[in-house]
Amino acid sequence: MSFISVNKLWKEYGDQVVLENLNLEVEQGEFCTLVGASGCGKSTFLKMLLGQEVQTRGELLLEGDTFPAEPDRNRGIVFQRYSVFPHLTVRQNVLMGLELEQKPILGKLFGSARAEALEKVDDMLELVGLGPSANKWPHELSGGMQQRLAIAQSLIMRPRVLLLDEPFGALDPGIRKDMHELLLRLWREIGITIFMVTHDLHEGFYLGTRLLVFDKLRNDPHAPNAYGATITYDLPIGQTDEHLLRDIDQSVTNTARNQAA
Amino acid sequence: MRLINRTPGRLTATALGVLPFVILLLIYGAASQQRLADNPNDKLLPGLEQMTAAVDRMAFQEDRRSGDYLMWVDTLASLERLGMGVGVAALMALVVGLANGVLPLVRANLAPLVSALSMVPPLAILPILFIVFGLGELSKVMLIVIGTAPIMMRDVAQRVSELPGEQLIKIQTLGANSWQVVTRMALPQVLPRLIDAVRLSLGPAWLFLIAAEAIASTEGLGYRIFLVRRYLAMDVILPYVIWITLLAIVIDQCLRLANRRLFPWYNAGGH
Structure with missing residues (x-):
């Protein structure tokens, strides 16, 4: 049994489908970075891990048990601002x-x-x-x-899990680099499971053990809310190259344009 | 240079600030002098001499009938009522406001009532207070409580709900129960805001105090003003008004300083 398992997870707000058919297995001690265009449900997924949101359908399990429906001391969170x-x-x-x-x-x-x-x-x-x-x-x-x-x-x-919601989004590039080093050091020393949402694709490629790209497989320009996002790439970090980065960047940018249109 | 970009220096600013006071005094002085020249017994615009004599009589000589120093007796009585009323109101505001701000179930239950109560004109129910609580101290204190508490309750609840949602989530991830969320997150952050709310409520509180004293009382600043009005004793009324204003300023500044001292993080932009 994996540490965290996600089975056929859906999240909808009324007509708007945010996440569709999400499947994922995460082992203890992994450092997952979540990237994707805004509105592609990466923050929503993080909120579900936190207990702030509940899925519409599907399962979200921590060592085989359903996630508690409210935040608790087993799941730490760092927001972009106002966390202290x-x-x-x-x-x-x-x-x-x-x-x-x-x-x-x-x-x-x-x-x-x-x-x-x-x-x-x-x-x-x-x-x-x-x-x-x-x-x-x-x-x-x-x-x-x-x-x-x-x-x-x-x-x-x-x-047991540390959740980071764009923790370095408001920082200067130089400082951000220091923070990356700090985070990697802490993760190695403590061996905690980390999920980090970021806007910055390069940050996602550099940090962690696993990159999860949230993107829409289907886009309807006339009904941008009709289809939800899912995990389109699930990559172990270290096996990625520039070519792939460009591909993902292209796809995510396209989705972002469609969202905005 | 545009007018909006012209800022006065320190000295100019002080001079500009003092100027209106000086002008007011000069106008009053001139008008008073003219009336007194026409009729030395004029009561409407007493001069400085008459006012100091009145203050001397009220504050520094025993009253012939009661043997009291009236101005101090009045001041003490009024401040006691004001302090009790505002204190009780602030305490109620803290309890109800926190509960309303933190607990959605209580908010659904109490917030409409608080909103409705804050719309009731307090002076309109003053007769009810006199009927229910009698003409003693209680009804005057109650008027201040009823007049200021609902608005402060709403203010506190509003301040609590303005605390960032991130904080509320964060403290839960640190294992806090509901009680701890109130005592360790909401209460300490709302206290300096409550003091601000009290400062704003002091204006209405004085209004209700003087209104209640004017109608039914045997001492108090408001009582005295309305009593001597019968003799057109402007020489007493004007110093009393100035005295009340001074008291209000001193109380306000004391609260401001207390806020600064007690909550250094609040006033340094830490919120």
Whole structure:
């Protein structure tokens, strides 16, 4: 049995078909990048993995069990923005998850329990390179630093799956490269399963072990919503070449034009 | 240079700000002087001399009948009512607003009622309050509560729903239960906004306070103004109005400073 299995999954909003007949098996520890034109359901698929959306038809299984219908501590998320809490310092942001877990009513740790938790927090901050900024407020951090914080905040919970929704979309190219290195390092060290949605095809080709291209097989120019997207390419990274990249780029761009028309 | 791009320097800005006050004072002074020259016993536009005498009488000399320093007794009584009313209203706003903002089931249940209540003109139900709660302190405090709480409730609920949806998802992925979502995410972020809401509500709160005191009271700033109106005692009314204005400014600025001190992240653009 695979870690995550998707069987004949459909997602529709009224007449609009977003995803059709999605099939996928993912093993534990894989790093999947999801690319595709906007409106091709990659974010919707991520939301289903997160528990924020429920499929219309088909199965979505985590080790053979149906995914819980609301977000929980087993699935971490990093959004493009607003993932961290502005009213907590960097340290408190990362500490929050541990506090919530150990104190259902108070939601705060005190004394030695807090000191113990803070040690873990500081290790995690060190790991993502935020050690020197531990006592800053999030608004004092740059965009890249905020995303580091959001990642640390999720990882301290040791989730089974880490979901990233265009996490580096708002960052400068140079910073983005640093973040790629960080993410790959964390993934190798922790061995967590990652799904990352990105707009950037090259980012998808570079990061991770597996590239999933969401695209429409059929396009009706008069009814752009009639057909949904599915996974058109499922490629192990490393076996890709420039020629294939151009092909995929072409196809995705065509779909994007059709969507916009 | 376009007018919209012309900004005053520090000194000019201060001068421009002070100017309207000076003009008002000058106009009043001239008008008062002229009337007093025509009739030294004129009551309508008292001069500075008469007003300081009145303040001295009200604030620094014992009242001949009761032995109290009336202005301080009035101030204390009014501030007590105002504080109680606004405090209770803010507390109610926090509880109801948070519940409405965070829990869809409660929102479906309570939000229409809160919206309807906030449309009731509070002064229209003042007689009901007097009938139900009597003419004592309770009815005056209740008027302030009823007048300010529903709007603050709506404001708090609105602020909670303005928190990014991403945060709500994020805290759930950190394992939070509903109670923790309220106490660790919504409440701390809504507190500075509640203080802002209180600052805005203080205007209406003063209005309701003075209205209630004018109708049924034995002391209070509003009571005194409406009492001495019978003798056309502008020399008391004007200083009282200025005093109320000063109190309002001081309270407002204290709240603003408290907000800055208590929530550094909020005022530095961290939201």
